[in-house]
Amino acid sequence: MKYIDEYRKKDLILGIAEEIRKISKKEIALMEVCGGHTMAIHRFGLHSFLPPTISLLSGPGCPVCVSGQHFIDTAIAYCRQPGVILTTYGDLIRVPGSASSLEKERAAGMDIRIVYSVLESLEIARKNPGSKVIFLGIGFETTAPLTAAAIAEAAKLKLTNFHVLSAHKVMPPVMKALVKDGVKINGFIAPGHVTAITGTSIYKDLPMAFGLGVVVSGFEPVDMMQAILMLVRQIEAGKPNVEIQYQRVVQPSGNVKARKLLDTVFELKDDYWRGLGMIPLSGLKIRGKFSEFDIEKILPVDVAMAPEPKGCICGMILRGLKKPTDCKLFARRCTPSDPVGACMVSGEGTCATYYKYRE
Amino acid sequence: MKTREDKILLSHGNGGRIMHDLISDLFMKYFGNRILEQQGDSAILPVYVTTVVAGQHSGSRSKTKPAFPEKSGLVEIAFTTDSFVIDPIFFPGGDIGKLAVCGTVNDLSVSGAVPLYLSASFIIEEGFPMKDLETIVRSMASEAKKAGVLIVTGDTKVVNKGKCDKLFINTSGIGKIDNAARLDRKISSIKPGDLIIINGALGEHGMAVMNARESFNFKTPLKSDCACLNYLVREVLDNSSSVKFMRDPTRGGVATVMNELAGMMPYGIELSEPDLPVGKGVRAMCELLGFDPLYIANEGKVVIVAGEKEGERIVEVMKKNKLGKQSAIIGHVVKDHPGKVVLNTETGGKRILASLSGDPLPRIC
Amino acid sequence: MCLAIPAKVIQVKGSNALVLIGDTEYNASLLLIDDVKEGDFIMLHAGFAIQKVDEEEAIETMRLLNEVAGYDPES
Numbered sequence: 001m002k003y004i005d006e007y008r009k010k011d012l013i014l015g016i017a018e019e020i021r022k023i024s025k026k027e028i029a030l031m032e033v034c035g036g037h038t039m040a041i042h043r044f045g046l047h048s049f050l051p052p053t054i055s056l057l058s059g060p061g062c063p064v065c066v067s068g069q070h071f072i073d074t075a076i077a078y079c080r081q082p083g084v085i086l087t088t089y090g091d092l093i094r095v096p097g098s099a100s101s102l103e104k105e106r107a108a109g110m111d112i113r114i115v116y117s118v119l120e121s122l123e124i125a126r127k128n129p130g131s132k133v134i135f136l137g138i139g140f141e142t143t144a145p146l147t148a149a150a151i152a153e154a155a156k157l158k159l160t161n162f163h164v165l166s167a168h169k170v171m172p173p174v175m176k177a178l179v180k181d182g183v184k185i186n187g188f189i190a191p192g193h194v195t196a197i198t199g200t201s202i203y204k205d206l207p208m209a210f211g212l213g214v215v216v217s218g219f220e221p222v223d224m225m226q227a228i229l230m231l232v233r234q235i236e237a238g239k240p241n242v243e244i245q246y247q248r249v250v251q252p253s254g255n256v257k258a259r260k261l262l263d264t265v266f267e268l269k270d271d272y273w274r275g276l277g278m279i280p281l282s283g284l285k286i287r288g289k290f291s292e293f294d295i296e297k298i299l300p301v302d303v304a305m306a307p308e309p310k311g312c313i314c315g316m317i318l319r320g321l322k323k324p325t326d327c328k329l330f331a332r333r334c335t336p337s338d339p340v341g342a343c344m345v346s347g348e349g350t351c352a353t354y355y356k357y358r359e
Numbered sequence: 360m361k362t363r364e365d366k367i368l369l370s371h372g373n374g375g376r377i378m379h380d381l382i383s384d385l386f387m388k389y390f391g392n393r394i395l396e397q398q399g400d401s402a403i404l405p406v407y408v409t410t411v412v413a414g415q416h417s418g419s420r421s422k423t424k425p426a427f428p429e430k431s432g433l434v435e436i437a438f439t440t441d442s443f444v445i446d447p448i449f450f451p452g453g454d455i456g457k458l459a460v461c462g463t464v465n466d467l468s469v470s471g472a473v474p475l476y477l478s479a480s481f482i483i484e485e486g487f488p489m490k491d492l493e494t495i496v497r498s499m500a501s502e503a504k505k506a507g508v509l510i511v512t513g514d515t516k517v518v519n520k521g522k523c524d525k526l527f528i529n530t531s532g533i534g535k536i537d538n539a540a541r542l543d544r545k546i547s548s549i550k551p552g553d554l555i556i557i558n559g560a561l562g563e564h565g566m567a568v569m570n571a572r573e574s575f576n577f578k579t580p581l582k583s584d585c586a587c588l589n590y591l592v593r594e595v596l597d598n599s600s601s602v603k604f605m606r607d608p609t610r611g612g613v614a615t616v617m618n619e620l621a622g623m624m625p626y627g628i629e630l631s632e633p634d635l636p637v638g639k640g641v642r643a644m645c646e647l648l649g650f651d652p653l654y655i656a657n658e659g660k661v662v663i664v665a666g667e668k669e670g671e672r673i674v675e676v677m678k679k680n681k682l683g684k685q686s687a688i689i690g691h692v693v694k695d696h697p698g699k700v701v702l703n704t705e706t707g708g709k710r711i712l713a714s715l716s717g718d719p720l721p722r723i724c
Numbered sequence: 725m726c727l728a729i730p731a732k733v734i735q736v737k738g739s740n741a742l743v744l745i746g747d748t749e750y751n752a753s754l755l756l757i758d759d760v761k762e763g764d765f766i767m768l769h770a771g772f773a774i775q776k777v778d779e780e781e782a783i784e785t786m787r788l789l790n791e792v793a794g795y796d797p798e799s
C-alpha cells in the first residue's frame with residue numbers, strides 16, 4: 001500500500017538505527033503523547049533498535065484513557081434513557097465505568113451501535129426521527145473537527161434528534177502541565193495527525209520556555225525512527241527546536257479550514273484528565289449557539305463521581321511516572337479480557353500495549 | 360470458580376480466555392470425562408464393533424461357538440457439534456447454512472476423519488421469510504453434496520418473534536477415522552523444527568462478515584472463504600507421513616489456534632510476518648479499522664503442523680487444490696519461550712502474540 | 725488520535741470524494757479540506773479527509789532517509 005509499505009522497510013530502519021547509535025551519547029528520555037505512537041513502537045518492536053542511552057516514555061495520549069470513569073458512567077446513564085440510540089467509536093465499548101460498561105449495557109439490551117465515522121451517526125439520526133441519537137465525542141484535535149463538522153451538518157439539515165456528548169480534549173495544555181509537573185524528559189515525539197490539524201505553533205513554548213525539543217512524527221516505524229534521530233541530533237547539539245518529520249502530511253500552518261470549523265462549534269473549557277486532575281482550558285465544550293446538539297443541555301443527567309478503582313495506577317502511568325509493570329494489578333487482576341483501568345482496555349492504552357507486546 | 364461474572368456476557372461466546380474459563384469452570388466441571396477432556400475439534404469415540412463375515416457357515420451347532428465367523432475390532436468415530444448464530448445470515452461468499460455445513464465438515468476433517476453424516480437442527484423466528492429459508496437450505500444441500508456428506512436427521516423449532524434472531528442452526532457430524540491416513544494425533548510427537556503451514560490467506564471470513572454487518576459503508580470485493588476442506592485435508596493426509604496437528608482457525612484466528620497449541624506443548628511457536636498470506640482487501644480493512652489479520656476468523660482454512668522434511672511437499676500438494684492456491688509455510692516450532700507464540704515482524708522486530716480477549720473492536724486511535 | 729490511512733481520490737463529488745484504499749472504496753467527507761482532485765492522496769480518518777499527502781515531500785523524505793541509512797534502493 002502506497003505511503004505505508006515504503007515506511008516499513010527493514011533496511012531503512014536498521015540504517016537509521018545505526019546512525020542513532022553513532023551519535024547518541026547522552027542518556028535521554030523521550031516522551032510520546034499519542035496512543036498511535038505507543039502502538040507503533042510496540043507493534044514494530046522499535047525498542048530493540050534503540051541504544052541503551054535512549055528510553056521512551058508513554059504520556060497521556062490515549063483519549064479513552066484520560067476521559068475517566070465519569071464519562072463512561074454518564075454515557076451509560078444516557079443509553080438507559082428511553083428512546084436513545086447511543087453511537088460510539090469502537091474504542092469505548094469495553095472501557096469499564098464504575099459499575100458497568102457499554103458492552104455490558106448492550107448485552108443487556110440497550111441500543112448501542114459502533115460506528116467507524118460520526119457520519120454514520122448522522123445517518124442513524126436521519127433514519128430514526130423518533131429517537132434521540134447520541135454520539136460519544138472522544139479524541140484530540142485530530143478527531144474533534146469531525147464532530148464539529150457533524151454538528152454543523154446537523155444544524156444545516158435541522159437534524160434536531162442528533163446530539164453529542166463531548167469528552168474532546170486538546171494536547172498543548174497537558175504537555176505543558178506534564179513538564180511543569182517535573183516529568184523528566186529531554187524531548188517530545190509529537191502526534192503527527194493532531195499537528196496536521198493544529199500546525200506547529202502550539203509547541204513553540206516548549207523549546208523556548210522549557211528547553212525541550214519537539215519533533216512531529218508520522219506513525220510508520222521509519223517515521224518514528226527518523227523522528228527519534230532528529231530529536232537525538234537536537235539534544236546532542238543542545239539546540240531544542242520544533243521540527244516536522246512527517247512532512248508529507250504536516251504543514252507548519254496545519255489545516256486552517258478544520259480549525260475554523262472546530263472554533264465555530266467548540267470552545268475551550270477547564271477539564272478533568274484522569275490521573276492528572278483538572279487542567280485549565282484543556283477540554284472542548286459545544287458553544288451556546290449549538291446547544292440544541294449538546295445532550296448535556298437538552299437532557300441533563302445527574303451522575304455521581306465515583307472513586308477510582310483501588311490499586312489502579314493508570315494516573316501515574318499516563319504521566320509517564322510509572323510503567324505498567326510497576327502496577328500490582330498488571331497482568332494479574334487487570335488483563336485485557338478483564339480490565340480494571342482504562343489503560344488496559346483501550347487498544348492503545350499503555351497497559352494494553354505492554355500486555356499484548358511484552359516479551 | 361475463576362469466572363467472576365454473575366451473568367453471561369457476549370465475551371463468553373467469543374472463543375477467548377473468558378470462554379475457556381466458562382468451559383472449564385462450568386461445563387467440564389459437571390460433564391467432565393476422558394473423552395470430553397480431549398477438547399479437540401471432534402470427539403474421537405472408540406466403538407467396539409463385531410462384524411459377521413458372510414457366507415461361511417462353520418457347521419457348528421454349539422451354543423458358545425458362533426455359527427458364522429466374526430471379526431471384532433475397534434473402530435474410531437469422530438463426533439462433533441456446532442451452532443451457528445451468525446449475523447448477518449447472508450454475507451458475501453455464503454450464508455448461515457453454508458457455514459453450518461462447512462464448519463462441521465471441517466471440524467471432522469481436521470480430526471483426521473472422513474466426514475460421513477450430518478444432522479441439521481433449525482430454530483426459526485416466527486415471520487422468517489420462506490424464500491430466505493429455502494435459499495439457505497438449498498445452500499446447505501449444495502455444500503453437503505460437494506463434500507460428499509449426507510444430512511440424515513434433523514429438527515425444526517419455531518419460536519415467537521423476538522425470541523431468536525431470525526435463524527439459528529445446529530449441525531452435528533459423524534465421520535470415520537481412517538487408519539490408512541496415518542494421522543498422528545499425539546501432540547507429544549511435535550518437536551522443534553516442525554513447520555506451521557496454512558492453505559491460504561488470513562482473515563477473509565471475519566472481515567467480509569464484519570463489513571456486511573456493520574454500517575461502516577466500505578465497498579470491498581472481499582468474500583468469506585467459507586468452504587469444505589475435507590478433500591484438501593484428505594489429499595494432504597494421503598501424501599504425507601507426518602502430519603502431527605491440524606485445526607481450522609475460526610473465531611480468534613490463527614493467533615488463537617497457535618496459542619492453544621503452544622499451551623499444549625513444552626515448546627514455543629514462531630510465526631514469520633513476511634510469510635503470512637494476506638489478501639489486499641483484508642489488509643486494507645485491517646489498516647483502516649486497526650485490526651490484526653492474525654486474530655480474524657477464517658472458515659476455509661486449516662493450520663497444519665508437520666515434520667520439517669514434509670513441509671514443502673505438503674505446500675505443493677495443497678497448491679494443486681483450488682482451496683490451497685496460496686498455501687505457505689508461516690512458521691515453526693521452537694525450543695525457546697515454551698507455551699508462547701512470537702511473531703517475527705516485517706520490520707525485523709519480535710513481539711508476543713497473546714490469545715484473543717474478546718472480538719477485535721474497530722478503533723480510531 | 726491517530727488512525728489515519730493514505731487513500732487515493734478516484735472521484736470528487738461535491739463535498740465527498742470516492743477514495744480507494746488498496747481495493748476498498750469509501751465515500752469520504754471533504755468538509756475539512758479544500759482543493760482535492762482526482763489522483764490526489766488524502767489521509768482518511770474516521771470517514772473524513774483530514775489532510776492531503778504531499779507527494780513531493782514524500783519523495784524528499786525518502787531521499788533523506790535513504791541517505792541516512794546508506795541505503796541505495798537501486799542496488
